[in-house]
Amino acid sequence: MYELHPTPGIMHHYLWRHIIAIASLVCLSLFLFEKIQDIEYNSSWEEKRMVWQLHLEQMKSERNHLRTFKKMQKNSSLLQHAYYEFLAGTIPQEKKLLTVGIYSVHSPHGNHLLDTLQSLFQVSSEDELKYITVLVYLSDPDLERLSQTVTNISSLFKQHIEDKKLLVIHGLLKGSPLPGYLNNISHSSSCEVLRFRQKVDYALLMNFASKLSEYFLMIGDNVHCSPKFVSAIYWALSAWKEIPWVILEFSNLSFSGKVIHTSDLSRLITFFFLFPKDTPDLLLSNFGFLLGQTVPIRFIPKLFYSWDNYSTSEDTCNQEEEGKEEEEDFGKPNNPPAKIYTNMMMRSSHLPAHAYFLNESYFLTEYPIPGNKLTLIFDQPLKVIRVQVLTGFGRQGLYRLEQAQVELGSEPIQEEGCTSYILLGPLVKGILDQKVFYKEDSVGAVRCVQLLVTAAQKSNACIRMIKIWIKTEKG
The missing domain is CATH 3.90.550.10 (Spore Coat Polysaccharide Biosynthesis Protein SpsA; Chain A)
Known part of the structure; x- marks a missing residue:
C-alpha cells in the first residue's frame, strides 16, 4: 500500500425526458436481448436473476406497445x-x-x-x-x-x-x-x-x-x-x-x-x-x-x-449548429492524493507508485494475468472529469498492457478498493484517454480508479503513467 500526496496541479440535458421515458418503454424491450449491459461487476447471480425477471415482467406489460413499434418499423x-x-x-x-x-x-x-x-x-x-x-x-x-x-x-x-x-x-x-x-x-x-x-x-x-x-x-x-x-x-x-x-x-x-x-x-x-x-x-x-x-x-x-463557425449541413433554424463546437481545456492533470493497491507482480526498482508520479518514472510488472489490478483510492469523493492511462514504451508500444480496462468505483472498502465499479472503457493499443460523464441527477463522486487486466499476457507490462483530472470548486 502506498499513500501519495503529489502537488495538485456533459452530457446533454434531456429537455424532454418525459417523452423519452414513454418511448423507452416501447423500445427497450425490443432491444433487451442484444443490449443488456451489466456494468455492476460485483452483482451476485441472484441479483442478476431478479433484474432479469423484472425485465421479463416489463416486456409482458408492454407487449401491445412492442407490437405497435415493430409494425411501425416494418411498415416504415x-x-x-x-x-x-x-x-x-x-x-x-x-x-x-x-x-x-x-x-x-x-x-x-x-x-x-x-x-x-x-x-x-x-x-x-x-x-x-x-x-x-x-x-x-x-x-x-x-x-x-x-x-x-x-x-x-x-x-x-x-x-x-x-x-x-x-x-x-x-x-x-x-x-x-x-x-x-x-x-x-x-x-x-x-x-x-x-x-x-x-x-x-x-x-x-x-x-x-x-x-x-x-x-x-x-x-x-x-x-x-x-x-x-x-x-x-x-x-x-x-x-x-x-x-x-x-x-x-x-x-x-x-x-x-x-x-x-x-x-x-x-x-x-x-x-x-x-x-x-x-x-x-x-x-x-x-x-x-x-x-x-x-x-x-x-x-x-x-x-x-x-472548418469554421457555420455548419453547411444544418439550417439556420437550429439552435445548436454543428460547427459551434465546445472547446475543452482540461489544463494539467491534478493527480489528487491517493493510496495505491495492486496485486500485480512487482520489481523493487519500479514500484506501483511510480505510475502515479507525473514524471518519467513508471511501474513494471511481470506477466499480468486476468484479475490483476492497480487501484487508486482517493482520500475523499471527487468529480473526476478525465482519465488517461499510458502503457508501454515508444511508438511501437513495447511492453504495453494489451488487454485491460479502466473502471470507476464508489464506496471504498478497507485498503483494497471500492465495493462497486462501473466501466469507463478498455485500453486501446495500451492507452485509455476518455472524458468522464455522469448520469443526470447523480452525485458523480468517484473514490477509486482501477486498472483491471482482462487477459493473460506473455510478456512484462509497463504502466507508464496514470493521469487524473478533477473538477475543482472554481472549475
Missing part, C-alpha cells in the same frame, strides 16, 4: 419508398468495416464539401482506405448546382471513385413518402419543416449505408479530419468489440464524429420519425440513452474539427 414508408440515384461511383462488392457518411446541402455561408473530402483522403493511407467506404449524400433542389458539385467531385477524386472508395448519391421518396402520423408536419412552422426535410435526408443516407459496412460514422460537410483517424477508430472498435455500446464519440461536434452499429440504423431512423419536430442531434444524443447507454463515451483527443 421511408424504407418502402426510398429511391436512390447514383451520381458518381458504384457500390463496393465487399462489405467494409466502416462507412463514412457525409450529408451535404447548399448553404449561403459557403460549402466545404470538397475541403472535407480532400482532408479525409489526404490523412488516410492506402491501407486505411481499404477498411472504409465514403458515402456522400447530396441534397440540393437546384439541379444545375447539384450537377456542378458532382462534376467537381468526379474531377478531383476520380481515382477514389474508380477504386470504389467514394460513392455519391441522391435520394428521394416515391409514392406516399410520409406515414399518416407525420402528415401534420405540413402545418408546422417553416423551421420545423426544414428540420423535418433534413431528417428525411439523414434517414435516406443512413438507410442506404445500412448494408455497406459493420459500422457507420457520420461527419458533416464542413469537417476536417485528423491524421490516421481511420486507424484510431479501427483500434477503438476492436477494443470495444466485446463490450456493449450504442454510440462512440470522436469529436465534440453535435452530430459529426459519432460511430454506431449499422444494425442500429433502421432503429435510429424509426426513432427520428417518432419525434418529427426535434432536431437530429438532439434525437441522436438520446438514442444511446434509449438503448441503455446512460452516459456518452467520448475519446480524447478528438478526431474531427469544424
Whole structure:
C-alpha cells in the first residue's frame, strides 16, 4: 500500500425526458436481448436473476406497445419508398468495416464539401482506405448546382471513385413518402419543416449505408479530419468489440464524429420519425440513452474539427449548429492524493507508485494475468472529469498492457478498493484517454480508479503513467 500526496496541479440535458421515458418503454424491450449491459461487476447471480425477471415482467406489460413499434418499423414508408440515384461511383462488392457518411446541402455561408473530402483522403493511407467506404449524400433542389458539385467531385477524386472508395448519391421518396402520423408536419412552422426535410435526408443516407459496412460514422460537410483517424477508430472498435455500446464519440461536434452499429440504423431512423419536430442531434444524443447507454463515451483527443463557425449541413433554424463546437481545456492533470493497491507482480526498482508520479518514472510488472489490478483510492469523493492511462514504451508500444480496462468505483472498502465499479472503457493499443460523464441527477463522486487486466499476457507490462483530472470548486 502506498499513500501519495503529489502537488495538485456533459452530457446533454434531456429537455424532454418525459417523452423519452414513454418511448423507452416501447423500445427497450425490443432491444433487451442484444443490449443488456451489466456494468455492476460485483452483482451476485441472484441479483442478476431478479433484474432479469423484472425485465421479463416489463416486456409482458408492454407487449401491445412492442407490437405497435415493430409494425411501425416494418411498415416504415421511408424504407418502402426510398429511391436512390447514383451520381458518381458504384457500390463496393465487399462489405467494409466502416462507412463514412457525409450529408451535404447548399448553404449561403459557403460549402466545404470538397475541403472535407480532400482532408479525409489526404490523412488516410492506402491501407486505411481499404477498411472504409465514403458515402456522400447530396441534397440540393437546384439541379444545375447539384450537377456542378458532382462534376467537381468526379474531377478531383476520380481515382477514389474508380477504386470504389467514394460513392455519391441522391435520394428521394416515391409514392406516399410520409406515414399518416407525420402528415401534420405540413402545418408546422417553416423551421420545423426544414428540420423535418433534413431528417428525411439523414434517414435516406443512413438507410442506404445500412448494408455497406459493420459500422457507420457520420461527419458533416464542413469537417476536417485528423491524421490516421481511420486507424484510431479501427483500434477503438476492436477494443470495444466485446463490450456493449450504442454510440462512440470522436469529436465534440453535435452530430459529426459519432460511430454506431449499422444494425442500429433502421432503429435510429424509426426513432427520428417518432419525434418529427426535434432536431437530429438532439434525437441522436438520446438514442444511446434509449438503448441503455446512460452516459456518452467520448475519446480524447478528438478526431474531427469544424472548418469554421457555420455548419453547411444544418439550417439556420437550429439552435445548436454543428460547427459551434465546445472547446475543452482540461489544463494539467491534478493527480489528487491517493493510496495505491495492486496485486500485480512487482520489481523493487519500479514500484506501483511510480505510475502515479507525473514524471518519467513508471511501474513494471511481470506477466499480468486476468484479475490483476492497480487501484487508486482517493482520500475523499471527487468529480473526476478525465482519465488517461499510458502503457508501454515508444511508438511501437513495447511492453504495453494489451488487454485491460479502466473502471470507476464508489464506496471504498478497507485498503483494497471500492465495493462497486462501473466501466469507463478498455485500453486501446495500451492507452485509455476518455472524458468522464455522469448520469443526470447523480452525485458523480468517484473514490477509486482501477486498472483491471482482462487477459493473460506473455510478456512484462509497463504502466507508464496514470493521469487524473478533477473538477475543482472554481472549475
